[in-house]
Amino acid sequence: xxCDDNRQEEDTAFLPRFDGNGLLSxxxxxxxxxxxxxxxFMNAEALAATRATGLAHFHSRSRGTLWQKGETSGNVLxxxxxxxxxxxxxxxxxxxxxxxxCHTGARSCFYRQLEGEQLxxxxxx
Amino acid sequence: xxCDDNRQEEDTAFLPRFDGNGLLSxxxxxxxxxxxxxxxFMNAEALAATRATGLAHFHSRSRGTLWQKGETSGNVLxxxxxxxxxxxxxxxxxxxxxxxxCHTGARSCFYRQLEGEQLxxxxxx
Numbered sequence: 001x002x003c004d005d006n007r008q009e010e011d012t013a014f015l016p017r018f019d020g021n022g023l024l025s026x027x028x029x030x031x032x033x034x035x036x037x038x039x040x041f042m043n044a045e046a047l048a049a050t051r052a053t054g055l056a057h058f059h060s061r062s063r064g065t066l067w068q069k070g071e072t073s074g075n076v077l078x079x080x081x082x083x084x085x086x087x088x089x090x091x092x093x094x095x096x097x098x099x100x101x102c103h104t105g106a107r108s109c110f111y112r113q114l115e116g117e118q119l120x121x122x123x124x125x
Numbered sequence: 126x127x128c129d130d131n132r133q134e135e136d137t138a139f140l141p142r143f144d145g146n147g148l149l150s151x152x153x154x155x156x157x158x159x160x161x162x163x164x165x166f167m168n169a170e171a172l173a174a175t176r177a178t179g180l181a182h183f184h185s186r187s188r189g190t191l192w193q194k195g196e197t198s199g200n201v202l203x204x205x206x207x208x209x210x211x212x213x214x215x216x217x218x219x220x221x222x223x224x225x226x227c228h229t230g231a232r233s234c235f236y237r238q239l240e241g242e243q244l245x246x247x248x249x250x
Contacts, residue, residue, distance in 0.1 A: 009229060012243050019186070025164050027152050034159030036208075039150050039215040061144070083161075083235040084244055086227050090164040092235045102211050104134060110208040110217045118137050119209055 008088040016047065017089040021061075024089055028056060028069075028101065031080045031094035037101035038109040040069075042091070054079050056093055075099035133213040141172065142214040146186075149214055153181060153194075153226065156205045156219035162226035163234040165194075167216070179204055181218055200224035 008015055016024055023041040030037055040058035042050065045066050049057035056069045056077035070076035081094035102109040112119040133140055141149055148166040155162055165183040167175065170191050174182035181194045181202035195201035206219035227234040237244040 085234040109210040
C-alpha cells in the first residue's frame with residue numbers, strides 16, 4: 001500500500017488510519033502455528049472492544065454491526081499480540097483460537113487453494 | 126465475515142467476491158517462514174495480472190492504479206500458492222519474497238507491535 005505519511009510510519013504513536021468507510025483490515029494469525037485463520041474488518045468500536053476484552057471483535061460490513069468472533073459458537077480468538085503495518089491501516093492479530101475459526105468447521109477460513117479455475121480443499125484444513 | 130452465500134462456500138468454482146469498490150483483500154505470507162509480509166487490495170485486473178505473471182500485483186486505493194509489488198525496488202513477491210477464504214472475498218498469497226517486503230526496508234510491513242498506545246519495533250523485524 002502507499003506508505004507516504006511519515007507520521008504513521010515513524011512515530012511511535014498508534015494512529016490507526018481508518019479508510020473512507022471507517023475500517024481497518026485485520027488478519028488473525030494463530031500465534032503458535034503461524035496459520036492465517038481469517039481476515040475481517042475493524043472500525044474504531046471493534047478495535048476498542050478487542051483491546052478492552054482481549055477477544056477479537058470485528059465490524060460486519062454486511063450487517064453494519066459490531067461482532068465478537070465466536071460469540072455464539074464459543075470459538076473465540078484470544079488476542080495475544082497486535083502488530084501494526086507501516087501506514088497503520090492494517091493489523092495482524094496474533095491469536096490463540098478456542099476452536100475452528102471458520103463457521104464451516106474448518107480450522108481456518110482459508111481452507112481451499114486455487115488450481116486453475118477450481119478451488120481445491122487442502123488435506124490438512 | 127458473513128459467509129452466508131453457499132455458492133461461494135461449497136462450490137469448487139472460483140467466484141471471487143469483489144466488494145462495492147471492486148476489491149478483494151489479499152495477504153502476502155512468506156511460504157517458508159509463515160511470516161505475514163503485507164496486506165493490500167486487488168481488483169479483477171490485479172488478480173488477473175498476478176495469476177498471469179506469478180508476481181503479486183495489487184490495486185492502489187490511493188492512486189487508483191495497478192501496481193506490481195517491487196516493480197521499482199526489485200523486491201517482487203513470487204506467488205507460489207493462492208488460498209481463498211470461505212466467502213471468497215479474501216486471498217492469502219503464499220509468496221517467496223525477493224527482498225524486504227516493506228518500502229521501509231523491513232522484512233515485513235508489520236514490523237511494530239502495539240503496547241498500550243505505543244508502537245514498539247520488534248527486534249527481529
